[in-house]
Amino acid sequence: MSEVDSFFKSAFSVDNVIFGFDGGDLKVLLIQRGAPPYKGKWALPGDLVYPNEDIDTAAERVLEQLTGLKGVYLEQVKAFGAVNRHPLGRVITIAYYSLVKTNDFQPTPASFAQSAQWHSVGTVEELAFDHNQILQSCLTQLKQKVRIAPIGFELLPPKFTLTELQHLYEAILETELDKRNFRKKILSMNVLHDLDEIQAGVAHRPAKLYQFDQERYTRFLEEGYTFDV
């Protein structure tokens, strides 16, 4: 065996932190493991990557198996490679997060899972492997990214009120935001489209509905501005 061969003895997997928002808490979709190791424990959905499969493709496969969704927001965060993180051998895992609209699908547990269920991010208990650490890293990345890129909209219905948008930001950033400042910042970028519609069927005074406007955002970037919430 050549010196180089001794390096070709590891495997790698992808794990996917699938975030959703129900208007209240920020949620994460977890599976209950149906096989060892960690049978019965809650875990992030993930799988080993096939020898001829790109890592992004593997992440999309895991997401589609569980949610039926394609083409949703999916971003790689980082690799986790502690020497003893997996009982079967040296397995590096590449962590991804996705942003989905919870109403768009019913989770279908893949073959290796007993069940799949939304959990509030703030109250997630001990997960299998190093999955708590992976969840934290993805959450940190999401917190940074929502401030500088218009990705939060991926978690909202296509039409939303400014209050719903603020609640989303508050749930992700885990902090209360000043209503007046938040609205000023969001509206001053001029990347929302005022739909000239109001909410229907609400008990309180109906609020105006907005939509994220990709064309305006493209112009906004071209003019040298940067998203900043």
Add this chain to the structure above:
Amino acid sequence: MSEVDSFFKSAFSVDNVIFGFDGGDLKVLLIQRGAPPYKGKWALPGDLVYPNEDIDTAAERVLEQLTGLKGVYLEQVKAFGAVNRHPLGRVITIAYYSLVKTNDFQPTPASFAQSAQWHSVGTVEELAFDHNQILQSCLTQLKQKVRIAPIGFELLPPKFTLTELQHLYEAILETELDKRNFRKKILSMNVLHDLDEIQAGVAHRPAKLYQFDQERYTRFLEEGYTFDV
């Protein structure tokens, strides 16, 4: 061979984008490869990870071999895992970037490199493997991160002028910044310490020197503020 064994046939490496700043351009430290594949080509410094080595440890090892530096800013960006990215087999690489002060060391090429040299990021030519793509990803990450965290100071001497700080941001963000707005944003956070000193030995009117103040920054965070340039 069990089904699982067929997955344990890959290797992984780390590659490190070492950024520096000389007052003009943003620089990256490249090595010229001394062995195949890509012998003679410029590349990012990197190495295969040993079977019993954590990936962060491997990145620190590569950095120390080349620069002699320990404990400098080092951040993992993401994994690159296209199926055919490496001619020797399936090799996933984990990309890191470091921020160093160019005056702190003389680069020492490691055993696998003919030479090591600073290159301006903006004029880097074709690199070995997928290293241009890795450089771009790390640059994108750096651009995002300098806006929301006080990491740019890692690239400056301990004492700097506001003009030097602005030039650094302009070099990283590849854009001109408005002097008045930049100073207002930086100073309003109150995370710089005015040293009550001025530059020595400059031809123009000497400017005031500042230092980043970690204690003030800790208080700033505790009070619920976020770094924002």
